[in-house]
Amino acid sequence: MSMDPCGSDTPGRAALTKEQVLDRLLARVAPLGETETVSIAEGLGRVLSEPVKSTIDVPAWDNSAMDGYAIRHADLAPNGGRLRVAQRIPAGAAASALQPGTAARIFTGAPVPEGCDTVVVQEICETAEDWVQVPLDCKSGANIRRLGEDIRAGAEVIAAGTRLAPQHLGLAASIGAARIRVYRRLRVAVFSSGDELVMPGKALGPGQIYNSNLFMLSALVKRLGCELVDLGIVEDTQAATEQALMRGAAQADLIVGSGGVSVGEEDHIKAALDRVGTLELWSVAIRPGKPLAFGHIGTTPFIGNPGNPVSLFVTFCLFCIPVIRRQQGVVGDQRPVTLRIPAGFDWPRPDKRREFHRARVQTGEDGAQELAVFPSRSSAVLSSVAWADGLVEIPENRIIRKGDLVDFIPFQALFG
Structure with missing residues (x-):
């Protein structure tokens, strides 16, 4: 039994806004x-x-922040700054206690010897045989990294819900964490609907096009660190659509489709969901990408995107990525990051729907950053997505003049 689809094309029911759709x-x-x-x-x-917690202090001992000389600052004045170099301490070596009136040659990361309270950088010292001349005005306590200055034993260093970047792995290694507890990889099933679709490498027949959507969807899913379940091309029949949805629900944690979500006679997603699942959302008030289906087959969520490739890319960025991140366990606000950047274009004919146009950052005549937009607004021009490095969000019924600040969603932030 289908739920009343929020934002359906039923007369008198308006399509939902981007924010309403994301919230739902x-x-x-x-x-x-x-x-x-x-x-x-x-x-x-x-x-x-x-979370990853440290079992050690970092640093685990007081150590030198620079190459130089380890001294007791109180020894400088009585000796006129001239001290005998009694030992050499490279990183990884043990240090002997610093005897009064002596210095130790020390290197970055090496433990400071007992009795040392200052490390003086080598560049301001003068050396002769086993002696070093240290400026009397050098700062006491300088250039020593103290025990636990960075991390204390027992402290949480990486929070649960963090997607691990290279710097996180380096941090985990620095505290000796060899193994970590993570969510298993999200399994995402993808398919594209349409009898007109042909796989690359085959000859095109009359009215046929190459299936770019399946390859783009698959790559997007993999880019987000998910396991791909490829359901292939689904023919334009209700039975085939139902079978694809059921297979996806049996194999994956999320099903993402392209095509079949409009209101034409060859669009079967709505009827298929009525039979094998629930339909909870049908359209969103944006351009491109108005037809957007969301529902469940059993407990498995399904997102049906438009068949036009640009519309598919836009709705995937705006809606599928936040859903995937939520299912993956990433904490925090899942909504796309936006930047405020001056428009390098005029937009004199706004749409009644909010528009997400392909854009990229360029340097304007004044040397400052500005946004350029792709010349075509067509949702079938996939080259516009390859040209762009993000999406500019243009509010409903708003005229944009060059220099106006606009919201920009960079692709790098979406997939980084």
Whole structure:
């Protein structure tokens, strides 16, 4: 039995805004409950299910921040700054206690010897045989990294829900964490609908086009660190659509489709969901990408995107990525990051729907950053997405003049 589709094309019911759709989607999905333990070497892009806590202090001892000389500052004045170099301490070596009136040659990261309270950088010292001349005005306590200055034993260093970047793995290694607990990889099933679709490498027949959507969807899913379940091309029949949805629900944690979500006679998603699942949302008031289906087959969520390639890319960026991140267990606001950048264009004919146009950052005549937009507004011109490095968000019925600040969603922030 289908739910009353929020934002359907029923007369008198307006399509939902981007914000309303995001709120509803994110409220209807939850993080995976299944976790696994992996080595930090396998952790890149994974999402922590448990925080990483340190069992050691970092640094584990007072150590030198510079190459130079370890001294007791009180020894300088009585000796006129001239001290005998009694030992040499490279990184990884043990240090003997500093005897009164002596200095130790020391290197970055080496433990400072007992009795030392200052490290003087080598560039301001003068040396002769086993002696060093240290300026009397050098600062006491300088250039020593203190025990636990960075991390204290027992402290949480990486929070649960963090997607692990290279710097996180380095941090985990620095405290000796060899293995970490993460959510298992999200399994995402993808398909594209349409009898006109042909796989690349085959000859095109009359009215046929190459299936760019399946390859783009698959790459987007993999880019987000998910396991791909490829359901292939689904023919334009209700039975085939139902079978694809059922297969996806049996194999994956999320199903993402392209095509079949409009209101034509060859668009079968709505009827298929009525039979095998629930339909919870049908359209969103944006351009491109108005037809957007959301529902469940059993407990498995489904997002049906438009068939036009640009529309598919836009709706995937705006809606599928936040849903995927929520299911992966990433914490925080899942909405796309936006930047405020001056428009390098005029937009004299706004749409009644909010528009997400392909744009890229360029340097304007004044040397400052500005946004350029792709000349065509067509949702079938896939080259516009390859040309762009983000989307500019143009509010409903708003005229834009060059120099106006506009919201820009960079692709790098979406997939980084």
